[in-house]
Amino acid sequence: MLSERQQEILTTAVEIIAAKGIQGLTIKNLSKEIGISEAAIYRHFDSKTSILMTILKSFEQESKNFLNDDKKMNPSDRINDFFQRMLTVFQARPSIISVIFSEEIFHNNKELSGLIHSIMKNNQDYIENIIKDGQNAEMYRNDIDSNYLTLYLTGALHLMVKDWHFRASGENLIKKGDELLKSFFEMIKK
Secondary structure: OOOHHHHHHHHHHHHHHHHHOHHHOOHHHHHHHHOOOHHHHHHHOOOHHHHHHHHHHHHHHHHHOOOOOOOOOOHHHHHHHHHHHHHHHHHHOOHHHHHHOOHHHHHHOHHHHHHHHHHHHHHHHHHHHHHHHHHHOOOEOOOOOHHHHHHHHHHHHHHHHHHHHHHOOOOOHHHHHHHHHHHHHHHHEO
């Protein structure tokens, strides 16, 4: 369980990344923004990498809560439920997008890139299994591999979220996601 101070450090770190990019996140900038000494930051986290790992692990745990294995729901409703939950978090906390969708920034750090890859892989595996369920139930087309359908959907949503974030237009992200999902389901229905 994180202390109040640790949570403050993480929240401020995410805000700095959203405003200045990952390069803007330094222990010095972080301590200045919070109004505490650099040593105080180091009492809670031993490095910038440790702060980023904690942010990513927190999101990883949060994204596991999006997974709904209720087999009573049809596959389209399960996919929709997953993305609506995720998009709700992004709309409420857009600054987290700067961290979660900055996977290319972490290429020089195997630990961070590994965690980002793990989060993405878990979500993609979850979606692919639901798409397979839909194909087996003859709801979705079988002439396109479930892996490709998963990539089409997750890639399109990834780009939609990044575009929404960069434009900061105030549009309803959840509504945009719903429209994208409806068109996806229309394309793959049998």
